Amino acid sequence: MIQVLVARGGLEIKHLLDKKGINRVLVLITHHHTDHIYALTTLKPSEVYLPRGEELLVTSKSFRVFLDYGLDLTAIDKTAGSTIAPGIELNNFLSVKEGEEVCGFKAIDLKGHSPGQLGYSLNNELLYVGDALFGDKVLSRVKIPYLNDYSDYVNSLYRLMELYSRVEYKYVIMGHGPLVNSKSDLAKLIDLNIRYLEDVEKHVVASLKEPRTLDQLTSIIIQRLGIEESPISYLLTNTSLRAVVNHLAQSRRINVYVEKRTIIP
Numbered sequence: 213m214i215q216v217l218v219a220r221g222g223l224e225i226k227h228l229l230d231k232k233g234i235n236r237v238l239v240l241i242t243h244h245h246t247d248h249i250y251a252l253t254t255l256k257p258s259e260v261y262l263p264r265g266e267e268l269l270v271t272s273k274s275f276r277v278f279l280d281y282g283l284d285l286t287a288i289d290k291t292a293g294s295t296i297a298p299g300i301e302l303n304n305f306l307s308v309k310e311g312e313e314v315c316g317f318k319a320i321d322l323k324g325h326s327p328g329q330l331g332y333s334l335n336n337e338l339l340y341v342g343d344a345l346f347g348d349k350v351l352s353r354v355k356i357p358y359l360n361d362y363s364d365y366v367n368s369l370y371r372l373m374e375l376y377s378r379v380e381y382k383y384v385i386m387g388h389g390p391l392v393n394s395k396s397d398l399a400k401l402i403d404l405n406i407r408y409l410e411d412v413e414k415h416v417v418a419s420l421k422e423p424r425t426l427d428q429l430t431s432i433i434i435q436r437l438g439i440e441e442s443p444i445s446y447l448l449t450n451t452s453l454r455a456v457v458n459h460l461a462q463s464r465r466i467n468v469y470v471e472k473r474t475i476i477p
């Protein structure tokens with residue numbers, strides 16, 4: 213029998229499992245981000261399934277930190293740095309890719325927020341989307357949905373709508389947002405996520421009337437959008453903006469060039 217537990221963290225889940233006498237725990241990971249893997253350190257599951265291509269990002273903290281922040285946070289902010297999950301040693305993990313099934317859960321490619329993010333669907337009941345989609349409260353707080361690849365992120369949003377048009381899942385569950393159980397609510401949230409991205413794009417183009425380095429651009433966008441000024445939000449904004457700049461350069465709306473050894477979008 214599959215039991216779905218909704219809990220806030222590793223310890224809380226562990227407590228619930230012990231109370232129910234469940235000792236075989238199988239974990240499906242959507243992507244490698246700290247808040248989606250930290251519980252593995254306390255849960256010690258029997259089996260862990262990871263999206264193909266994100267294995268090293270879970271087991272190695274340096275790989276993860278380099279991709280997501282570009283800088284080890286402990287060097288500049290000890291408190292924020294200590295919230296990052298350590299490299300997690302996994303002797304019992306298996307890789308999953310799009311279309312594969314684990315205990316009835318089917319893996320769905322939802323990359324963009326991270327390079328290999330997967331969602332999981334269970335019959336017509338559940339569609340777990342990880343961080344492919346964010347709720348309105350989170351968006352109004354962070355201003356930029358965190359992303360590694362702009363086109364992949366947008367394609368995954370359209371993919372979600374297309375999946376839901378074929379199967380009306382009872383619940384769509386996201387990592388950070390409300391439970392969605394209607395087509396219109398899902399469509400509204402997808403639109404909202406796209407609007408936030410388009411808004412960032414607009415601000416980036418408007419800020420590049422003259423050449424800027426990526427770091428200058430990050431500071432300007434943080435001010436323009438009123439993003440919280442902290443080391444962690446600076447680094448996350450910088451990573452997402454790299455993806456936006458890449459997208460704008462690929463669609464020839466801006467030029468990226470190197471001058472006097474400085475990369476200038």
Ligand SMILES: [Zn+2]
Pocket residue numbers: 243245248325343
């Ligand atoms: Zn994430």
